[in-house]
Amino acid sequence: MHIIENGNAAAALGVKLCRASVIAAYPITPQTPLTEKLSEYVESGEMKAEYIPVESEHSALAVCIAASSAGARTFTATSANGLLYMHEQVQWASGARLPMVMCVVNRAVGAPWNVWNDQQDSISQRDTGWIQIYCADHQQIIDTVIKAYWLAEQVSIPVMVCYDGYILSHTFMPFDLPDQEQVDSFLPPFQPDYFLNPQDPANLNTVTLPDVRMDVRGELAHGYMEIRCLLQEDLRKALQTAAEAEKRFAGIFNRGADPYIEPYRCDDAEHVAVGLGSITYQMRVCVDQLRTEGIKIGVMGVRYYRPFPDEAIAAALKGKKGVIVVEKALSYGYEGALMSDLKSALYEHLAGTGSLPVVQNFIAGIGGREIRTDDLTQTLRAAAKGRVSKEPVWIGLRL
Amino acid sequence: MQAKSTILSLPTEELVHPGTRACTGCGLSIAYRVGLKALGRDTILVVPPSCLTVLQGLFPVASTKLPCLNVTFASTAAAAAGILATLKAQGNEHTTVAGWAGDGGTSDIGLQALSGAAERGDNFIYFCYDNEGYMNTGVQRSGTTPIGAITANTPFKGKLQQKKDVPAIMAAHHLSYVAACSAAYPLDLYDKIKNCLALPGTKYFHIHIPCPPGWGYDPRYGIKIGRLAVETGYYDLYEIVNGEFKLTAASEKLIEKRKLVPVREYFRAQSRFRTLTEAQIGDIQKTIDEKWAGYYKKDE
Amino acid sequence: MGTRNYRRKTSHSEHGAGDGGRTGSWRVERPVLDRNLCIPCKRNKEACFICWLFCPDVVISRTIPPTINLEYCKGCGICAEECPTKAITMVDEAKFAEEDKE
Numbered sequence: 036m037h038i039i040e041n042g043n044a045a046a047a048l049g050v051k052l053c054r055a056s057v058i059a060a061y062p063i064t065p066q067t068p069l070t071e072k073l074s075e076y077v078e079s080g081e082m083k084a085e086y087i088p089v090e091s092e093h094s095a096l097a098v099c100i101a102a103s104s105a106g107a108r109t110f111t112a113t114s115a116n117g118l119l120y121m122h123e124q125v126q127w128a129s130g131a132r133l134p135m136v137m138c139v140v141n142r143a144v145g146a147p148w149n150v151w152n153d154q155q156d157s158i159s160q161r162d163t164g165w166i167q168i169y170c171a172d173h174q175q176i177i178d179t180v181i182k183a184y185w186l187a188e189q190v191s192i193p194v195m196v197c198y199d200g201y202i203l204s205h206t207f208m209p210f211d212l213p214d215q216e217q218v219d220s221f222l223p224p225f226q227p228d229y230f231l232n233p234q235d236p237a238n239l240n241t242v243t244l245p246d247v248r249m250d251v252r253g254e255l256a257h258g259y260m261e262i263r264c265l266l267q268e269d270l271r272k273a274l275q276t277a278a279e280a281e282k283r284f285a286g287i288f289n290r291g292a293d294p295y296i297e298p299y300r301c302d303d304a305e306h307v308a309v310g311l312g313s314i315t316y317q318m319r320v321c322v323d324q325l326r327t328e329g330i331k332i333g334v335m336g337v338r339y340y341r342p343f344p345d346e347a348i349a350a351a352l353k354g355k356k357g358v359i360v361v362e363k364a365l366s367y368g369y370e371g372a373l374m375s376d377l378k379s380a381l382y383e384h385l386a387g388t389g390s391l392p393v394v395q396n397f398i399a400g401i402g403g404r405e406i407r408t409d410d411l412t413q414t415l416r417a418a419a420k421g422r423v424s425k426e427p428v429w430i431g432l433r434l
Numbered sequence: 435m436q437a438k439s440t441i442l443s444l445p446t447e448e449l450v451h452p453g454t455r456a457c458t459g460c461g462l463s464i465a466y467r468v469g470l471k472a473l474g475r476d477t478i479l480v481v482p483p484s485c486l487t488v489l490q491g492l493f494p495v496a497s498t499k500l501p502c503l504n505v506t507f508a509s510t511a512a513a514a515a516g517i518l519a520t521l522k523a524q525g526n527e528h529t530t531v532a533g534w535a536g537d538g539g540t541s542d543i544g545l546q547a548l549s550g551a552a553e554r555g556d557n558f559i560y561f562c563y564d565n566e567g568y569m570n571t572g573v574q575r576s577g578t579t580p581i582g583a584i585t586a587n588t589p590f591k592g593k594l595q596q597k598k599d600v601p602a603i604m605a606a607h608h609l610s611y612v613a614a615c616s617a618a619y620p621l622d623l624y625d626k627i628k629n630c631l632a633l634p635g636t637k638y639f640h641i642h643i644p645c646p647p648g649w650g651y652d653p654r655y656g657i658k659i660g661r662l663a664v665e666t667g668y669y670d671l672y673e674i675v676n677g678e679f680k681l682t683a684a685s686e687k688l689i690e691k692r693k694l695v696p697v698r699e700y701f702r703a704q705s706r707f708r709t710l711t712e713a714q715i716g717d718i719q720k721t722i723d724e725k726w727a728g729y730y731k732k733d734e
Numbered sequence: 735m736g737t738r739n740y741r742r743k744t745s746h747s748e749h750g751a752g753d754g755g756r757t758g759s760w761r762v763e764r765p766v767l768d769r770n771l772c773i774p775c776k777r778n779k780e781a782c783f784i785c786w787l788f789c790p791d792v793v794i795s796r797t798i799p800p801t802i803n804l805e806y807c808k809g810c811g812i813c814a815e816e817c818p819t820k821a822i823t824m825v826d827e828a829k830f831a832e833e834d835k836e
Contacts (some may be wrong), residue, residue: 056520056523057516057519057520057523059512059515059516059519083523084523085519085520085522085523087515087516087519087554088554089512089515089550090546090547090549090550090553091546091547091550093506093508093509093512093547094509094511094512094515094546094547094550095512097505097506097508097509097512097513097516097547098512098513098515098516098519099516100505100509100513100516101480101503101505101512101513101514101515101516101517101520102516102517102519102520103516104503104516104517105478105503105516105517105520105521106520106524107516107519107520107523107524109516123506124506124509127505127506130744131744131745132743132744191743229746231478231501231502231503231517232478232501233475233476233477233478233500233501233529235501236496236498236499236500236501236502236749237496237501237502237746237747237748238490238491238496238498238501238502238504238746238747238748238749239501239502239503239504239744239745239746239747240503240504240505240744240745241487241490241491241492241493241496241504241745241747242487242488242492242493242745243492243493243745244492244493247737248492248493248494248495249494250494250495250747250748251494251495251748251749251750252748254740254741255736255737255740256493256494256737256740256742257493257737257740257742258737261737261740262743262744262745265743266743269743441782441783441784441786441787442780442781442783444787446796448792450792451749451750451751451752451753451792452751452752452757452791452792452793452803452805452806453751453752453753453754453755453756453757453791453805453806454753454754454757454791455753455754455757456754456790456791458760458808458809458810459790459808459810459811459812460790461790463790463791464788464789464790467790467792468787491747491749491753492747492753493745493746493747494742494745494746494747494748495747495748495749495750495752495753496747496748496749496750496753497749497751497753498749499749504745620787620788621787646810652811653810653811653812654810654811654812654814654815654824655815656790656810656812657788657812657815657816658815
């Protein structure tokens with residue numbers, strides 16, 4: 036069924052279809068309409084779940100961590116400083132291998148206070164051991180939420196579904212609303228390996244030593260380092276599981292694509308603009324314009340940021356003359372985090388092949404600064420001509 | 435009906451194994467052991483970092499026979515709410531959820547989540563075991579360290595501020611049950627747990643826990659010192675049931691006796707109070723006497 | 735020896751005694767029970783058991799006579815201090831070490 040709704044509602048509908056049974060949330064703009072919607076579903080009885088209106092984001096994730104440990108399918112959502120306030124719990128959730136899903140409605144972080152969109156919040160959580168997926172439109176939001184639960188539960192790793200505040204969260208777009216039966220066939224009920232249970236008592240997340248240690252049966256149990264290494268191994272393997280998720284999803288819903296990247300007019304392109312989220316769709320407009328000018332350029336959205344699909348990215352960019360990375364976040368003191376990751380993937384897979392593209396970095400839309408399509412087009416046009424700067428260049432800056 | 439247990443009526447089944455990492459003569463070990471007997475096997479525990487984290491055991495061995503979730507320092511009560519919500523979603527109405535946190539994890543870093551859960555009325559029991567300092571990290575002051583106590587970060591003058599009255603803060607949340615207990619009175623603790631199990635919403639327990647290394651006394655005197663805190667009227671055993679305050683056990687008996695042991699005896703039994711002057715002790719004695727004059731008056 | 739095939743991917747502890755090792759080795763003094771003074775022993779019926787109630791380390795049994803698990807008893811002395819008939823005495827472990835040698 037096609038409906039017209041905003042991005043937050045798309046996420047909420049996805050969570051409802053996935054039958055999350057414990058939801059906890061604390062209000063923060065621009066996430067609020069999403070969790071308000073869920074409280075409506077729960078209070079009206081449309082959705083069978085417990086909704087806990089917690090007193091902080093730290094507690095929101097605490098509720099989800101505990102509920103997931105007790106066997107529930109959980110959901111929370113946040114933005115900006117809310118996500119930063121959760122940071123300790125974000126690390127805890129992945130270390131405890133809990134398959135939860137959280138939406139991050141991307142917003143700039145303070146100081147100074149700013150409620151508008153950029154992606155500094157989720158990018159700053161890059162190294163927490165979560166799977167991070169970026170959405171570019173409402174269809175992707177609802178579909179990604181559904182796929183995220185399946186993936187999380189397959190690999191026992193939590194998933195962050197990220198989408199741009201306002202640009203996606205508060206705008207209305209038509210999208211296909213999957214029906215419940217289809218979702219149920221895609222996503223079976225959550226069956227954890229273990230859940231807190233007096234009939235089978237276990238003590239979870241206890242202090243774990245630097246070295247291995249014998250358990251009560253005489254088997255050698257992991258030390259902290261083994262547990263952490265398994266998280267890394269499983270995160271890398273999750274790329275494969277993500278492809279399976281995409282395939283399964285396409286089989287049921289008749290839509291799907293490359294799970295990791297979303298290329299547009301890239302096949303014959305000499306230059307490729309790369310980004311995360313809604314800006315990649317905006318860049319399609321720029322690319323269409325530049326193509327009429329004879330510039331062979333395409334755009335590639337990166338959907339999975341962690342685990343990083345380095346192989347797919349390198350393969351897509353192999354033989355290109357230039358790569359233009361446009362980011363709404365920065366690893367302060369160096370360059371955009373995606374820029375660094377992308378260069379490292381190219382170096383790993385293309386070094387010595389003679390087909391390493393020139394890579395340039397642009398920073399845009401920080402704190403909700405309007406990204407004018409004309410400015411973006413001009414930026415790509417200039418970058419396609421040759422290297423603009425060694426340092427990241429801020430688009431639309433008036434300093 | 436108030437249950438009155440005796441040593442012989444307590445269950446013999448132990449839910450804690452011997453050979454824990456707790457210090458010799460640990461007061462928490464006594465309260466925890468008896469507390470779990472009252473909670474019973476159908477219980478899920480939530481524990482933040484604290485002495486109990488160490489007592490509970492290091493991976494892959496647990497010292498407690500109940501399921502337990504270790505959580506971040508500030509999130510005990512919120513995690514309890516998450517487990518409760520799940521049990522509710524699973525249609526489980528019988529399993530008890532109990533948080534066990536130290537005084538730092540309760541009065542300082544965990545207070546916000548606890549207040550949130552209490553305000554929402556999440557149906558679980560929260561135990562604050564109060565050994566009056568951050569003992570697990572090497573005896574630093576906490577919100578409940580009493581005035582005059584030497585700690586690792588109040589090294590010469592002792593703490594200059596009053597102990598935070600957490601049970602009063604929790605009572606201000608209009609809880610169905612708030613209790614102040616002591617490791618030196620395990621039967622009182624046992625009975626209070628049993629009596630509150632059926633009450634709705636959040637139940638709060640504050641347990642005074644003598645701590646040999648933190649307080650500075652020979653481990654064998656732990657119970658004596660815990661008892662002295664009560665007999666001097668310095669720490670009171672009570673319960674607040676639906677807003678009704680009532681002294682219990684040895685504190686209740688002090689009302690009849692109309693005579694308190696001088697608080698000096700309590701202070702002089704521990705090295706942490708070694709810098710308290712007679713004048714300071716006199717001031718504290720005055721405060722205690724005034725508090726008890728109020729209790730006596732209410733009794734008349 | 736590795737742990738690659740260990741069942742769990744995270745910290746998941748199962749219960750058992752002696753997480754802290756044989757904590758009896760921490761003991762400086764050993765509790766010794768005099769059955770002639772112990773109330774349940776004298777009366778030969780369930781009584782008193784204050785030592786059992788206050789033992790922090792779950793090493794005293796509620797039996798006649800009460801037994802003390804020396805493998806794990808840390809020797810805190812609370813039982814000796816609380817016993818109303820002074821039936822438990824704390825004795826220097828050095829004394830037993832000498833006996834063990836003999």
